[in-house]
Amino acid sequence: MPREITAFSNPLIKRVRNLRDKKHRREEGLFLAEGLRILTEAREAGRVPEYLFYSKESAGHELVRALVVATERAGGEAIETNADILSKLSGKDNPGAVVGVYPEFTRRLDSLDRMASPIWLVAERLRDPGNLGTILRTGDAVGAGGLILLDDCVDPFSVEAVRASMGALFTVPVARASWDEFVLWLRAGAGELVGLSLDTEHDYKAPAYQAPTFLLTGNEAQGMPDFMATECDLLVKIPMLGKADSLNAAVATAVMAYEVLSQHRS
């Protein structure tokens, strides 16, 4: 039977609330996800929360019941609570019906099967959690093999990144590596490294991309450093017709990824 928590002072509530901070996520190895749609996506991908919080009002909802059953079956705990506490946990005035606490999971590079997909997304020093989540969402849509985060990227388990991913954090493999580790792994097998750059004359639609294509997106403000650009098999740019010199990083990644997808499909 689910237990009920309605007191803000409950130590578990405090502990879960703290997962909004990276420091506590690192210590606990846990992160927060919220909303029925995202938690259901997670469940369908085989990810079940250690703690599931749901409001009394939503207890009868079929998808909430399915989450409660899955959580308890996997040894987690389902906890009935109220809208105020859900709001405190999610940091939103209008919280979703559910909040889940999940163990963090990232993949090691050597556990990835590069032939599993013709497209892989790679980002270096990505700073914005919304961009990271949006890139994961795009990765899901183009059937990317995974997202490889290089060097000092923002935390993919931050509340903002999880939210922007709309559940793709649970369906798209995420690996973290240093640039050196990545290059070693990449060059040990098949694969073309394609960098998005502003300093090239090659239009992104010109090349015939070779699978597996590893699409490298650089830091939002600075782009990728020269030594990374030099390592790329191909540098391409997206035409910019206006006054601005760059696109949003998640947008640029998506425009490129759909071009590669389109080539691989035809």
Added chain:
Amino acid sequence: MPREITAFSNPLIKRVRNLRDKKHRREEGLFLAEGLRILTEAREAGRVPEYLFYSKESAGHELVRALVVATERAGGEAIETNADILSKLSGKDNPGAVVGVYPEFTRRLDSLDRMASPIWLVAERLRDPGNLGTILRTGDAVGAGGLILLDDCVDPFSVEAVRASMGALFTVPVARASWDEFVLWLRAGAGELVGLSLDTEHDYKAPAYQAPTFLLTGNEAQGMPDFMATECDLLVKIPMLGKADSLNAAVATAVMAYEVLSQHRS
């Protein structure tokens, strides 16, 4: 000579700080933009602030000086202040060197020249200011004639939207209209209305788009209502290979816009 303000209690500081709220923006007809890059982009597009705040430390910077000169020449006021006040005005811990207060400006539909560009972006009930700003930034990049905001969209002059637009708010014309006004205006001239939809079999790469193309993006959560879809000359979808059923709205708009651009250019 620029005056100096270093007191949080100064009434102008309070008034400007309040522009972070939509209600005060509506009352004053003013909005906030921040950062040297965005304000310089604005200046180059002929938009000069009514009030320009800059820190003592940045007063010697060439671009800051250019902004001070342009502001005073246009009858605005340049105000030297400190990092704490800039931080309060921008709401960021690490504020940029400058904050500007600008008069709001939107265009009326009948002031737009639809033949000025082969691509126009149209959004209905867009809720997320980051998406709105990102769509403006993409609009600049693809050389869109403008962004037309239909019905109850989020405020393009919110701090988040201005920030995400990276200056494109100043370079891409923005019009606001109701759906009915838009359809009347649209059908009084040339133009193809293309809707992004999940409920169609038409791949976005299949049609030969006719200029001017009006790309309609629906609300983030619900997409566009049926009566809008019915009005579209063409409904197209972007392939989704994964578990998720949709892309981020700004991403979907960009993938479409670059396909249309690519067709019009070749």
